[in-house]
Amino acid sequence: MSEQTKTIFSRPEGLQETVTHYCPGCTHGVIHRLVAEVFDELDIRERTVGVAPVGCSVLAYNYFNCDFLEAPHGRAPALATGFKRLRPDMIVFTYQGDGDLASIGMAEIVHAANRGEKFTTIFVNNAIYGMTGGQMAPTTLSGQITTTCPAGRDVSQTGEPIRVSEMLATLNTPAYLERVSVDSPMQIIKAKKAIKKAFQYQVEGKCFSLVEVLSTCPTNWGKTPAESTQWLRDNMMPYFPLGLCKSPDSKEGN
């Protein structure tokens, strides 16, 4: 490398040298990268254990360069609880989608958050079940078409989409909860900040932390990556507003 050139974009140490299986336009790759960069910046990779969900990111353990546990569907927060309770010196995070976290694993995440378990959850919300081929998720928007609501989600039958961060923010236990997006470079910078903060709180042993990342699923949405990003801005963001939901430093969020 000559003195004039400078590496401005390299693989963070927290990621393995593997090609991911994610579809074109999927944001898992970006989110993985942000988490891995935070490992490097906080120098925690060597004492971090991730918990992979059942969902599109089920194979996350092939991409992160740290120890990993593979959880049953929805139970990542339970595994993380068990691990962190026995090894409070280690950094534990779960990486979960909306089907995994907000449907089958709702009890586990709510109770882990309420107990104030000191791990971090990266919650990827793309309003659909990706892995199983685009079925309705608890976060599917009203009227959104999926394979199990082909006429659009009828909220009179299936309830309104669940705002996980806001719901967890109602718990009295201190926590750090923030919703971010990775639809633009500016948002990616903000997302990174939130993820770093979440891990920082864990490093300090302060509280449970969860970052909800709004994400796209071009394959199952049936939209091109560019259309997907626009759809996220037009439809998801109004219902799932970005920003801080709860901070351990103040009792109320904003």
Next chain:
Amino acid sequence: MPQYEVLWAGFGGQGIMVAGQLLAYTGIKEGKNVVWIPSYGPEMRGGTAYCTVVVSDKRIGSPIMSQVKAACVFNRPSFDKFCPKIKPGGLLLVNSSLINTTTDRTDITEILVPANKMAIEAGNVRAANIAMLGAFVGATGIIDPKNLEAVIHEKLGAKKAVLGTNLKVLAQGLEIGKKGIRQRQKA
């Protein structure tokens, strides 16, 4: 000694389980094999609470038995329920403070113990179970009263007032038990 089974029964709160356990602890102290079996289930809430204690020099097999050698009953429902479960030749101790009837079985020994009355007079109604325990040991002699005294001291505390009450009713109970057996033998 051959295997001895005694059933303790009464209301919840009458110290039934504790009386059984004190007996079991004394058995252990004397190097005997013991089992303490609670009733659990619907009986736990209201009605009768009961436990069975088995004391033996040999290995104890079944903790479940359809009949027992002795029963110490503290209230009327227990009297009605367990009187028929006593083996012929067995022993029935009745808390006569609360049970105003006697058995019509002639094949068992019945001893009336005014346990509540004794306990109240000694200063603490909660010692009724100790009165009964004393009577049982007095009647059967399956354990040494000295060892039982030591266990009571150890398990129920050395507080002067409490211990005093307990030891007092224990002594009275022992006498009632012994006397009851003598009367039976005379009869």
Next chain:
Amino acid sequence: MSGKTRFTPPQFSNKILIIVGGFGSGKSEVSVNLAAYLARTSSEAVTIADLDVINPYFRSREAASQLASLGVKSLIPGGENVHADLPIVIPEVKGAIEEPGGTLILDVGGDDLGARVLSSLRDAFPATGYDLLLTHNANRPFTSDLEGTLKVMSEIEGASRMKFTGIICNTHLMKDTTSEVVLTGLKQSREVSATANVPIVFLSAVTEVLETMDPELIDCPILPLNRSLLKPWERQAPTGGN
């Protein structure tokens, strides 16, 4: 096969052949056989992309090694991911659509659900120059009559944001297929073709049945099928492409 030459083989002017259709219509079997046929008969490279993001069973990827022996390239997830129950669309697919470099067969999952993936790749497709082909099995519940078939077609067109350019008449009853089944199916496909104004591009049927039939009765190109996506107990000997 005797009389092989009497059949008119299918021909395509476009480089990208997208095989869609209802669940269980035989898309993957047709795709694999079409790839094998083109590899044997044309000098151009043939690539097949397994885009079935819906159902992890009986996907064309199972025939990948068999096709490789004929020089057909399969675009499928690498390593153990090939077995994953994950909707994996590998980046190479997009590249192949943008620059086919020969014939590209896209084997798409069933119904409009499977066809959504085409919509997500829409900006890779050229404006024209591809065929969207319906695999029609008149013995499947949702495509057993004209009305049902037109509905499935319209749903697939909606989900894929593409228009049909051809119909593949693939009526069968697996092992119970007879010449009668094939002919009844052809009659129904013709009806669909006439109403939707989409031509029948070829008829496909297993060789064993075609051999019993009078070719005069089939007035369209024919692709004889050698079953390649077999159930485990059907795989007695290694199956070749021929």
Next chain:
Amino acid sequence: MAKVLMKGNEAIAEAAIRAGANNYFCYPITPQTEVAEYLAKRMPEVGGVFLQAESEVAVGNIVFGAASTGKRVFTTSSSPGISLMQEAISYMAGAQLPCVILNIMRGGPGLGGILPAQSDYFQATKGGGHGDYRLLVLAPSTIQEAVDLTMLACHLADKYRNPVMIIGDGMIGQMMEPVEFPENYTEPELPTKDTWAATGAKGRKPRVIKSLFLDPYKLEDNSVVLYNKYQQMKKDEVRFELYKTSTKNKVLIVSYGTMARICQTVIDELEEEGVSVGLFRPITVYPFPEAALEKEATRKNIDTVLTVEMSMGQMVEDVERAIARRRPVEFFGRTGGIVPTPDEVKKQIKELIKKKHGAKTRQSTTKSKKKG
């Protein structure tokens, strides 16, 4: 150490601590809640971890996460709760994680009742959860044995990197007996956990604890590894006890847990009446002591084998398998929380003997299991 009088549930809890399993997760359910109550007090004293979670589903998975650290983990429940843990148990077996699970069995199916039963034998020994796996299953019949087997279970779980289950009926949990804890407990050396536990990828490649194998050949390989462990258990871990077996026996009883003790009393009483009966008591119910049972059951003097359970007949299928039709296998059981009395069992044996040696057939024993 002097003997102490302890409830089964408390004794098992204490034994787990003595064996170093001082990480405990639970959800309350009768008749084993005393374990949780005992450990809620004891764990802080020994610097262990105690946590009551939101459900048995969560408990199972918390145990899964905790076991991934390589430390000893213990959980307890009763029948319906154990059903909810099957998810995690299957995953832990697949991922080769050690843990100890106590099931104080109550009557079922369904919500059933809280009284003692042995009706989870199938669940414990034949899988319970999904997939090709086994648990090592121990069945104590006294409180002292419950203590000893709990400590052994901790060792075996680590030795085989497999969940180990202790099954006791409600009596084992609830009754009190004198127990003695070993003064200086030492156990045979175990292989290091530093080859598999998640401890952070410091100076080594990342480790993944998983049961997901996309490649069917790799999944099969994993199942073969598990299978080989189970074969090793069959070789090394079979445990059973004989009671008054002799060449005079006509009948051999097969029974485990509390039920076996009731049968001992029956055998003692029959002996006084001049009737000779022996008892074969499996201590490991998986691996089932099939070779030993076959040997005892097919001795010349044995006419009949009687299996007695607090169920409608579960272990009896393993008994039949072991004996392979070489002797008639009869069954007697009560269930629903009803514990057969010695008298009931005695009656069954007398009828069996009469059937074999006396007058014409009366009511068959298997039929009478409907109403003992």
